[in-house]
Amino acid sequence: MLQLHDVSTYYGQIRALEWVNLEVRTGEIVTVIGANGAGKTTLLNTICGILSPKHGEIVFAGKPISNRQAEALVQLGICHVPERRQVFSTMSVTDNLLLGAYHRRDKQVQPDMRQVYELFPILEKRRNQMAGTLSGGEQQMLAIARGMMSRPKLLMLDEPSVGLAPLMVREILHIVADLRARGTTILLIEQNARAALQVADRGYVLETGRVVLSGTAKELLADEGVQKAYLGKSNRLQLARCRAGLTTYACVEDKSINSCVMCPNGNK
Numbered sequence: 001m002l003q004l005h006d007v008s009t010y011y012g013q014i015r016a017l018e019w020v021n022l023e024v025r026t027g028e029i030v031t032v033i034g035a036n037g038a039g040k041t042t043l044l045n046t047i048c049g050i051l052s053p054k055h056g057e058i059v060f061a062g063k064p065i066s067n068r069q070a071e072a073l074v075q076l077g078i079c080h081v082p083e084r085r086q087v088f089s090t091m092s093v094t095d096n097l098l099l100g101a102y103h104r105r106d107k108q109v110q111p112d113m114r115q116v117y118e119l120f121p122i123l124e125k126r127r128n129q130m131a132g133t134l135s136g137g138e139q140q141m142l143a144i145a146r147g148m149m150s151r152p153k154l155l156m157l158d159e160p161s162v163g164l165a166p167l168m169v170r171e172i173l174h175i176v177a178d179l180r181a182r183g184t185t186i187l188l189i190e191q192n193a194r195a196a197l198q199v200a201d202r203g204y205v206l207e208t209g210r211v212v213l214s215g216t217a218k219e220l221l222a223d224e225g226v227q228k229a230y231l232g233k234s235n236r237l238q239l240a241r242c243r244a245g246l247t248t249y250a251c252v253e254d255k256s257i258n259s260c261v262m263c264p265n266g267n268k
């Protein structure tokens with residue numbers, strides 16, 4: 001459905017994406033994991049036409065889309081739910097949902113609204129409430145639900161669970177799996193890498209703008225580097241001595257000193 005071939009994106013002189021190759025096949029959930037500043041948001045903004053790539057090609061449903069306007073891409077079926085759940089806070093839940101369908105000329109908007117309310121019963125309960133009065137989790141659901149009102153073929157979610165309680169994170173990811181089961185293809189950016197890899201089919205690891213690893217979600221969950229960097233195992237440190245005899249920190253898992261913070265040359 002979506003392919004990126006050697007895509008590089010710059011902010012002025014700063015290169016934020018470097019030769020990125022990535023594919024999302026129809027019916028998949030693909031996740032991109034990476035540290036803060038790795039380029040995840042830049043990646044989604046490049047795909048949805050907010051940013052233009054300096055090099056490379058983006059192909060959607062067999063057509064090159066690299067320099068199309070964001071508006072045209074919505075018409076083609078690409079929907080982007082940006083980070084920090086941007087809902088229209090002084091508008092009602094229903095009006096927010098209708099805005100998601102603003103470009104549609106078909107007669108299925110009302111039936112789709114009913115379907116979205118079936119999927120998000122809490123939103124139906126709150127349908128006349130101003131979006132700004134919803135809880136963080138409810139606003140995130142509204143942002144996703146509004147995206148669904150555009151009938152996307154590809155739904156791109158930028159950190160949908162950021163700032164939410166663990167129970168709400170589960171709920172959101174459950175919804176993501178549900179949307180896929182109903183036929184939407186999903187590209188998911190998620191700070192909670194473990195939870196994302198648990199719902200995804202495949203994943204990519206982005207480091208300083210480059211794809212450094214890709215594979216099935218199962219492969220990435222089992223990968224030692226991914227575990228240490230993104231699944232929280234590297235946090236368990238204990239005091240140890242490095243080869244130069246200085247006191248430093250070592251990873252509890254393997255008792256080895258990965259990098260000595262005391263030695264000027266990072267003696268291992």
Ligand SMILES: Nc1ncnc2c1ncn2[C@@H]1O[C@H](COP(=O)(O)OP(=O)(O)OP(=O)(O)O)[C@@H](O)[C@H]1O
Nearest residue numbers: 011014015016034035036037038039040041042043
């Ligand atoms: N508008 C901008 N102007 C200049 N540099 C930018 C701009 N937006 C992002 N960057 C830089 O591009 C790089 C990638 O940023 P990006 O926001 O894509 O990362 P991210 O992986 O989404 O991070 P986070 O996990 O914090 O959301 C960073 O080094 C960032 O400082």
Ligand SMILES: [Mg+2]
Nearest residue numbers: 040041042083
């Ligand atoms: Mg981001």
